[in-house]
Amino acid sequence: MEVLTIVLSGLLSLVSSGGIILDSVAANRIRSQLISIEEQDIRVDNSPSYGIAQGKLQQVRIATRGVTIKPDLRIAVLELETDRVHFNRDKLDFNSIDGLRESLEQPLQGAAKLIVTEDDLNQALKSPEVVAQMQQVLNRLIIRKAGSTNISYQLIAPQVELNSANRFGVKFNLSRPSTNSEINRNAIAPSSTDSSLTRELAIDLEFKILVLKGKTIRIAEPQGTVNGRPMSSRLLTGFAEGISDRLNLSFLESNGILARILQLEIDEDKLKLVGFAKVETKTTQLSSNR
Structure with missing residues (x-):
C-alpha cells in the first residue's frame, strides 16, 4: 500500500x-x-x-x-x-x-x-519491520492450529528461493524456550550445555502458488522438512490453509x-x-x- x-x-x-x-x-x-x-x-x-x-x-x-x-x-x-x-x-x-x-x-x-x-525479497526479509509482520502472522497460525496462546516461537533468519513453474521456497528457523521437563531431561545428560535452554527448529518449505478467479492466492502442493525430516501432511495442509486464508483480495x-x-x-x-x-x-x- x-x-x-x-x-x-x-x-x-x-x-x-x-x-x-x-x-x-x-x-x-x-x-x-x-x-x-x-x-x-x-x-x-x-x-x-x-x-x-x-x-x-x-x-x-x-x-x-x-x-x-x-x-x-x-x-x-x-x-x-x-x-x-x-x-x-x-x-x-x-x-x-x-x-x-x-x-x-x-x-x-x-x-x-x-x-x-529473489535478491530484493531476501533483502526485504532483513528489515525489522517485515520480520515483525511475519512474526505476527506466525503467532496467529500457531494459536489457530495449536489452540493455545502458551506456545511461542521466535522467527529467525527467513530466506526465500524462487523456483520455476510458480514454485516458491522459504527457509527459516524457529526458536522457543524449552519446557521444564525438557530442561530436566537435558540436565542429566552428559552432553548438557546452556543451549539446552532453547529449542530450535530448522524449517524448509516449498509450495506452488495459484491464482483463483483473479482474487485469491492459493498455496498448493506444499512440501517441507523440520530439522531435515519430512513434515506431516496434516501440518503442511494446515500451514497452506492458514496462509491462503489471508491472501484474498x-x-x-x-x-x-x-x-x-x-x-x-x-x-x-x-x-x-x-x-x-x-x-x-x-x-x-x-x-x-x-
Missing part, C-alpha cells in the same frame, strides 16, 4: 498544482518520496489542456526501474497505467482511502505491473476497491505480478456478487 500511496501522491499533485509541465511535476513528486530510483518515465495525457484546471486527466503512464522505497525494500520494476482521471480539486485527500474516494468524481481505475527479484471491496490479479509468474530469479484495480467514488457501492 505504501507504494500506491507514493504513486497516488505524484498523480494527485498534477491535479492539485494545475501545472503545465505535468510529466516533470509528477516525476519530481514521486522521486522526492523515494530513497532512490534508477529509471523513471512518466507520460501524462491532459488533452484538452484546460482539463487539468477541472481536475481531469485523460491518462497517466508511469514506468520505473530500481525503486528503493526503504533501505531494505527495493522493487525492480513498477509500472502503472490509468484510465481517465477526474478529481474534485477542492476535496483532494490521499491520506486515507475514504478521503481519496470522497474526492473522486468518477471511479479511478488502472493496471499495474510489479517485478521483484475480496476484503478490499468493503473499502470500495475492486482488485484482481491478471498474472502471477515465478521463475528462478524473479516474481512478476500484473493486476487491475478500481477505486469507486464514495457514493458508489461495489456489487456484492463480483
Whole structure:
C-alpha cells in the first residue's frame, strides 16, 4: 500500500498544482518520496489542456526501474497505467482511502505491473519491520492450529528461493524456550550445555502458488522438512490453509476497491505480478456478487 500511496501522491499533485509541465511535476513528486530510483518515465495525457484546471486527466503512464522505497525494500520494476482521471480539486485527500474516494468524481481505475527479484525479497526479509509482520502472522497460525496462546516461537533468519513453474521456497528457523521437563531431561545428560535452554527448529518449505478467479492466492502442493525430516501432511495442509486464508483480495471491496490479479509468474530469479484495480467514488457501492 505504501507504494500506491507514493504513486497516488505524484498523480494527485498534477491535479492539485494545475501545472503545465505535468510529466516533470509528477516525476519530481514521486522521486522526492523515494530513497532512490534508477529509471523513471512518466507520460501524462491532459488533452484538452484546460482539463487539468477541472481536475481531469485523460491518462497517466508511469514506468520505473530500481525503486528503493526503504533501505531494505527495493522493487525492480513498477509500472502503472490509468484510465481517465477526474478529481474534485477542492476535496483532494490521499491520506486515507475514504478521503481519496470522497474526492473522486468518477471511479479511478488502472493496471499495474510489479517485478521483484529473489535478491530484493531476501533483502526485504532483513528489515525489522517485515520480520515483525511475519512474526505476527506466525503467532496467529500457531494459536489457530495449536489452540493455545502458551506456545511461542521466535522467527529467525527467513530466506526465500524462487523456483520455476510458480514454485516458491522459504527457509527459516524457529526458536522457543524449552519446557521444564525438557530442561530436566537435558540436565542429566552428559552432553548438557546452556543451549539446552532453547529449542530450535530448522524449517524448509516449498509450495506452488495459484491464482483463483483473479482474487485469491492459493498455496498448493506444499512440501517441507523440520530439522531435515519430512513434515506431516496434516501440518503442511494446515500451514497452506492458514496462509491462503489471508491472501484474498475480496476484503478490499468493503473499502470500495475492486482488485484482481491478471498474472502471477515465478521463475528462478524473479516474481512478476500484473493486476487491475478500481477505486469507486464514495457514493458508489461495489456489487456484492463480483
